[in-house]
Amino acid sequence: MVRDLDILLTNDDGIDGDGLAALRRELTELGDVTVVAPADNQSGVGRKRTTYNTRTVHDWGYAIAGTPADCVAYGLRGLDREFDLVVSGCNHGPNMGAYVLGRSGTVGAAMEAAFLGTPAVAVSAYHNVEFFLRPPEEFDFSAPARIARELTEDCLDADVFDSVDIVNVNAPVDATDPRLRVTHPHDDFDVRVEHTQVDPDDEDLPVPVGDDGELIALRDKFWPHVEGYENPMVDIDDVRDRYPVGSDRRAVVDGEVSVSPLSAPREAAHHEKLDAIVDQRNMT
Incomplete structure (x- = not known):
């Protein structure tokens, strides 16, 4: 021990x-x-x-x-x-x-x-x-x-x-x-982009907005049935088999x-076609 x-x-x-x-x-x-x-x-x-x-x-x-x-x-x-x-x-x-x-x-x-x-x-x-x-x-x-x-x-x-x-x-x-x-680690992830026309003088906006008045939000989708940090367990059986x-x-x-x-190092993935491209470029 x-x-x-x-x-x-x-x-x-x-x-x-x-x-x-x-x-x-x-x-x-x-x-x-x-x-x-x-x-x-x-x-x-x-x-x-x-x-x-x-x-x-x-x-x-x-x-x-x-x-x-x-x-x-x-x-x-x-x-x-x-x-x-x-x-x-x-x-x-x-x-x-x-x-x-x-x-x-x-x-x-x-x-x-x-x-x-x-x-x-x-x-x-x-x-x-x-x-x-x-x-x-x-x-x-x-x-x-x-x-x-x-x-x-x-x-x-x-x-x-x-x-x-x-x-x-x-x-x-x-x-x-x-x-x-x-x-x-599973690689499931996506992002939904949301465009919103707003009043640039609105003091309640999450960030200052320029004169064009467009607010952009990036909504992460860690799970397919919820966005952001919502609790996914409520309907988890709907996506379990995913x-x-x-x-x-x-x-x-x-x-x-x-x-x-x-592992900590970012390991390189070998690809024969990439090798061929580099070899071809070196010959020209």
Whole structure:
């Protein structure tokens, strides 16, 4: 069993997040936990980095006035210690799907760790009915935190991180003993563009509009039957079969724990026709 680890813990919901507190309690069973987390909510910033930010001492470590990736970069390179592992979470909502993983601050922190040579686990929680955990204080994060701790321990004991950079976990808060499933990120995503003619002098507009009076809205469609961050679980059976078993979305739809092993480098895809084009261009 793995013990006496030095763990760097962060999140994107802010250092006072309920999910982070639950995960910290669990991870202390594995070793020493140092928290370096955003001073406030930084959801949806991906792997964005900033050059200048400030550090405030916290009972658990440090609060950084920056992004989750800033926190990991500072923790791994700004503290006089070595860490065995970075853990990010528990996020107050799921992070699955190839598009969402690129936008997620939770996964972005884990990706930053991986590029800096430290294995990472990203942990997100969801509810089988409510989907998003809003407000988070009304939900119990202990189950996802426990699952993440047990899975982390098993992965370290089995040397999973010898070939995997990140383990992305989505676990339900409302299941006692959910099934775990190894998954891959599903690529389902679309955008609906909305054009609206408005009065440019309207003070209630979400953003200032020029003299032409046209407001443009980009409505993300993470699920085919809802837009934006609406709860997809209400009519989830209508789209269940769209997602194959083994995808992270299907696991969450079925109330399972999605476990996606990820790599940090952007691997190039070999294509013989592209090779031929380059060879031909080099001959001319």
